[in-house]
Amino acid sequence: MGGTEVAAATRAEQCVVALAECFRGDGEIVANPIGTVPMIAGRLARATFEPDLMVTDGEAALVAGDEAFGWPSGKVVEYYNPYRSMFDIVWSGRRHVVMGASQIDPYGNQNFAAIGADYQRPKAQLLGFRGAPGNTVNHATSYWIPVHSPRVFVEKVDVVSGVGWDRAAAAGRAATEYLDLRRVVTNLAVLDFGGPEHRMRLVSVHPGVEPEEVAAATGFPLATAPEVTVTRAPTAEDLRLIRTVIDPDGLRDREVR
Numbered sequence: 001m002g003g004t005e006v007a008a009a010t011r012a013e014q015c016v017v018a019l020a021e022c023f024r025g026d027g028e029i030v031a032n033p034i035g036t037v038p039m040i041a042g043r044l045a046r047a048t049f050e051p052d053l054m055v056t057d058g059e060a061a062l063v064a065g066d067e068a069f070g071w072p073s074g075k076v077v078e079y080y081n082p083y084r085s086m087f088d089i090v091w092s093g094r095r096h097v098v099m100g101a102s103q104i105d106p107y108g109n110q111n112f113a114a115i116g117a118d119y120q121r122p123k124a125q126l127l128g129f130r131g132a133p134g135n136t137v138n139h140a141t142s143y144w145i146p147v148h149s150p151r152v153f154v155e156k157v158d159v160v161s162g163v164g165w166d167r168a169a170a171a172g173r174a175a176t177e178y179l180d181l182r183r184v185v186t187n188l189a190v191l192d193f194g195g196p197e198h199r200m201r202l203v204s205v206h207p208g209v210e211p212e213e214v215a216a217a218t219g220f221p222l223a224t225a226p227e228v229t230v231t232r233a234p235t236a237e238d239l240r241l242i243r244t245v246i247d248p249d250g251l252r253d254r255e256v257r
Contacts, residue, residue, distance in 0.1 A: 009234045011187060012037065012256035013242055014206050015146075017234045018185045019098060020045040022142045026096050028052040030062065030081075030089050033098040036255045038144050039068045041098075043246045044238060056081065068246050090131070093178055096140040102126055103157040104143060106199045106220050108181040109164030110136075111157035119159055132162035140180040146255050148186035150219035153200075165198035187256050189214045190231055195223025204231040 009017075019041030023031055031053045033042035039058070046053040047066045054062045057075060060083070064076040081089075089095050103111040113129050114122035135141050141162065145152055160167060168175040184191040184200065188209050195201035201223040205211055211228050215221075234242070242252070 006236050006239055009239060010253065010256075011206065012252040013234050013239060014231060015144075015185060015187060015256050016041045016044060016242055016252060017238055018190050018204075018206070018231050019142075019144060020048070020238075021190075021232065022098065022183045022185065023050050023053060023096060026050055026053060026140070028054070030054045030056065030086075030095045032056055032095055033144075034058070035098070035100055035144055036251050037146065038098040040242060040247045040252055043068045044241055047241050047246070048238065054078070066241065066245050067248075069249065069251060087134075090134055090138050093139045095135075095138075096142070096182070097131075097135050098142045098144050099132060099135065099162065101143050101145060101152065101162070103152055103154050104145070104184065104200075105154055105157050105164060106195075107164035107166040108136075108143075108162070108184075108193055108198070108200065109157050109160045109167055110143065110162030111159045113159040113161045115158055117158055122158075129161045136163040136179060136181065137168065137175050138178050140182050142182040143184045145184060145186040148188040148214065148217045150217060153218040153220065155220045165193060188217060191222070194225065199223050201225055202228055204229045206231045207233065 015037055019038055023045040031042045033039050042055050043066050046055055057063045060081055061077045062079040062081050064078050101110040101112055112127045114125050116123035168179045181193050189202060190204045191200050192203050193200055202214055203225050205214060207230055
């Protein structure tokens with residue numbers, strides 16, 4: 001009837017939607033998605049189903065507007081938020097961060113500090129610990145893994161940057177009371193920690209992916225949800241926002257092929 005046909009969603013756009021869903025129900029908190037695809041996802045969540053989210057510019061401000069990478073020109077600052085203020089938000093628990101991981105284990109222990117069993121002489125020095133320990137024991141944390149592989153999903157991480165369920169339980173109530181590991185989104189699937197004793201569990205696979213493919217790309221046995229579904233597809237409005245407003249330059253495709 002004369003309408004313009006919308007091109008099918010790419011895998012990158014599928015991942016954006018899956019990450020945006022991590023923020024559903026969060027309400028008025030600071031959404032701090034770190035990285036290209038997570039940043040796009042946070043803007044999409046706010047532009048569609050979570051309008052009260054406060055989002056950062058990745059530096060020291062909370063900003064208005066849906067465009068993810070149009071700064072510094074046109075940036076509208078709602079609130080200046082240097083680290084001294086961000087730490088107050090972290091301690092209060094009013095934050096949901098999406099971090100990356102060089103390694104992650106069945107209980108959600110995360111490593112982006114170093115690769116190698118000897119931390120004093122690592123095979124590869126990475127980012128360090130950054131804010132991962134404080135994030136994981138103070139507020140909601142999700143993870144974004146752009147390449148799902150056994151090198152990332154390991155039985156035991158070399159160094160613990162972000163705290164997982166088993167280590168938090170061993171540390172006691174001070175660590176478990178506010179531990180809130182939500183989701184792990186990858187280029188293949190969505191996972192949570194709803195398995196036995198909070199082990200990682202397969203929740204959904206992206207269109208075109210089979211559960212067996214996810215299992216083969218994981219370096220430990222995965223628990224599975226009672227019904228493994230297909231990840232929600234982007235709507236026409238999601239695609240319009242992603243392609244023309246939030247990420248018109250297509251930076252998402254550099255991270256997910």
